[in-house]
Structures are given as structure tokens and as C-alpha cells.
Amino acid sequence: MIVFVTGGTGLVGSHTIQLLSRQGHSIQALVRDQAGRILVEKLGAKAVYGSVEDPQAWTAAIGADAIVHSAAVITTRRSWATFQAINIDGARNAALAAARTGIRLVHISSVAVYGRGAGFGAAHIDENTQLAELSTDEFYALSKRRAEEAVFAIAKESGISAVALRPCVIYGERDRTFLPHVVRVQRFGFAPLIGSGTNSLSIVYAGNVADAVLAALEHPEAEGPFNVTNDGDVTQRAFFTAVGSALRKPTLFLRIPAPAALAVTAAGHWLRHLVSPDKYAGFGASAVKFLSKSNPYVSDRAQRDLGWKPTTLPEDAIARSVRWFNDSLQ
Numbered sequence: 001m002i003v004f005v006t007g008g009t010g011l012v013g014s015h016t017i018q019l020l021s022r023q024g025h026s027i028q029a030l031v032r033d034q035a036g037r038i039l040v041e042k043l044g045a046k047a048v049y050g051s052v053e054d055p056q057a058w059t060a061a062i063g064a065d066a067i068v069h070s071a072a073v074i075t076t077r078r079s080w081a082t083f084q085a086i087n088i089d090g091a092r093n094a095a096l097a098a099a100r101t102g103i104r105l106v107h108i109s110s111v112a113v114y115g116r117g118a119g120f121g122a123a124h125i126d127e128n129t130q131l132a133e134l135s136t137d138e139f140y141a142l143s144k145r146r147a148e149e150a151v152f153a154i155a156k157e158s159g160i161s162a163v164a165l166r167p168c169v170i171y172g173e174r175d176r177t178f179l180p181h182v183v184r185v186q187r188f189g190f191a192p193l194i195g196s197g198t199n200s201l202s203i204v205y206a207g208n209v210a211d212a213v214l215a216a217l218e219h220p221e222a223e224g225p226f227n228v229t230n231d232g233d234v235t236q237r238a239f240f241t242a243v244g245s246a247l248r249k250p251t252l253f254l255r256i257p258a259p260a261a262l263a264v265t266a267a268g269h270w271l272r273h274l275v276s277p278d279k280y281a282g283f284g285a286s287a288v289k290f291l292s293k294s295n296p297y298v299s300d301r302a303q304r305d306l307g308w309k310p311t312t313l314p315e316d317a318i319a320r321s322v323r324w325f326n327d328s329l330q
Helices: 011-022 034-043 055-061 080-101 139-158 179-186 206-218 236-247 258-275 285-292 300-306 314-328
Strands: 002-006 026-031 046-049 066-069 104-108 162-167 169-171 190-194 203-205 224-228 252-256
Touching: 002 011, 002 080, 011 026, 011 034, 011 169, 011 206, 026 034, 026 055, 034 046, 046 055, 055 080, 066 080, 066 206, 080 104, 080 139, 104 139, 104 206, 139 162, 162 206, 169 206, 169 314, 179 190, 179 236, 179 314, 190 236, 203 206, 203 314, 206 224, 206 300, 224 300, 236 314
Parallel strands: 002 026, 002 066, 026 046, 066 104, 104 162, 162 224, 169 203, 190 252
Antiparallel strands: none
């Protein structure tokens, strides 16, 4: 199979290239620059220069059997126009490219589409859960929801087969968003424990998300959204302990009451918004809720209809991720 991949220098995209390459598939990866070319070719793909927001770049997908669209802006302090161009227009271009030749589309979405009102603290969130209202300053969540809407509208109109995989917080080798912050703190031998620490974290290993991508490619009859959010039950305490073990440092837990953590993050979010009202202020209180509440997302549909079977256990995934981070600093 020839697969056209975007976001190949990112977390999910890079793991997807590695997995598809090991499975013997031919991969073409869209990259913006020379550094991107070097990375994707090292992972096993042929590089194609272009950007997802440029419709002309997608002509490179002609001849492919499937598209895996994982490119996205996540937490960067950028304007709504940037989120719109890359996350929404990029997804729309991916769907239009798939529609031109009638090929399979796997779009990497996010549980952020459910909205904060349907989020942490709920007991059960699956693909039938009603989407909560989003405010206009939630750039990431809003852009990912609009991206999904564009993908499925074009899929319905053109008749192509499309899925949207919805991971929760992703970590792994080449993570630049979540794990680096954790490791930098724990290098000093302590970890902030918000609440009791017994809650199951809403995290998923990037390699296991790549397993879901492969499963979606192998089941072209499956369509619609799929949560990809449960590859192992890891508590907040267990996660920090595993990171400390990988760093070979004992972990001293610093207990922080959830209300205090919420107050601090809310103040920081408000300040960033005040200073730069036209730029994304980040996740704010959602980050605290993520750490202190149990994972409400359910992946039964992906396991049933895609046959998704995560291949890497959490303890192995955490050790690999920390080892990669340490090696990257050498």
C-alpha cells in the first residue's frame, strides 16, 4: 500500500511512518523543510516538500492508496488564523485530495472535540456523547471540531471512506508538548501530585495510536469517529513513579490541592489572554483537570470495529519515551 502522510515530523505521524515502514508499506511524507526531510527519510518515508494549507501541495497524494492526515497546531501561542489555516483548511484539503481519487482517509482528531463540558469528571464519554459548546477562545478544540466537520461533510458528499481517530493526551518519543515538562521537573527528584494521585490519566502512547492508524487502514469499511484513548490504566502516581524510575531518581511527591492548582492555572491563563488576546492562551484549567481527574474516554468502538490492539504496555512506553528525551539532550 502507498500511504501519503502529513505531520510526519510530529508525534503520531512519526510513529505511523515507523510502523507502516516495518509493515512493508510505501510512505510519502509531506514536509516543510530540510530538517523535516532528514527526519522522515530516517524513519522510512520518501519526503515531499509542501504545506498542508496549500491546496497545490496535495497533488503529491495522487497515486497513493490512502492518506493519513496527522499535521496540526496544538498548544503554540499563535493566532486563530494559524489554527484555521493548518488545522481546519489542512483537514479540508486532505479530504478533498482523498475525494479526487476516491481513496481512504484517516484523520487524526482529538478528544478536545467533545469540549470541556463533556470532559474530565464524567464517567463515560464515547462517540455518542453529545458535544459540549465551545467558546471562541478555545482555538485548538474549536479548530479540531471544525476539521472533523469538514472531513465528514466532504466524505458524505464524495462517498469516500473516512475515519477520525480521537486520542487523548499523547506522549512518546519525539513528544514536544507533554512529557518534556514532566521530565524537566522530575530531574530534580520531585513530582507535583494533584489530589490523591489515584486517578487514571487520560494518556495514550503515540506508538499505540499508530496501531490504530494501521487498524483503520486495514478496515476500510469502518467510518466515522473513534476514540483511541485506553491503552493501559495508569494512575497519576504510577506515571510519575515510572518516569522517576526511567530517570533513575527516587520520586518525592509534592501534594498540591486541586483547588489551588486550578486557581494558579486559571490566573496564568487569564494573564496570557490579557497580554495577547488574539493568541491562543493554552489549555488553562483543563490541564489541572487532566492530571487530577480519571480518564472518562471509552475506546470500545475502536477495539470492536477496528480491532485496535495496542502493542506497547504503559511501563515500556514511558521508559522508551524518557530514554529518548534523555538521548535527545546528549
